[in-house]
Amino acid sequence: MNKIKVNVVIAGRTYPLIVNSSEEEEGMRKAAKNINDLILSFEQNYAVADKQDVLAMSALQFASKLEINTIKALNESDKIKNKVNELTNLLETHLK
Secondary structure (H helix, E strand, O other): OOOEEEEEEEOOEEEEEEEOOHHHHHHHHHHHHHHHHHHHHHHHHOOOOOHHHHHHHHHHHHHHHHHHHHHHHHHHHHHHHHHHHHHHHHHHHHHO
16 A cells, blocks of 8 residues: 655644645545634634634534434434334334
């Protein structure tokens, strides 16, 4: 597997990375863009003097979205499992 060297800029700093695929490279670049866009939004909408604060706020925003999506996915998975169990029980009842 060929390694790809990538430089991403986050909050004005360059970070050299090595990724395994072009998909991973694209994902890193998109993630860096999303982070920079969110930092800009926080800087424009809040009186933030320190980059550390906007980086922490950005990290919290992305992490909370991930957790919310995980919770939603688990709830949806539970609903699907319950429905499959109901259908299985219904089929078993009618096949006897």
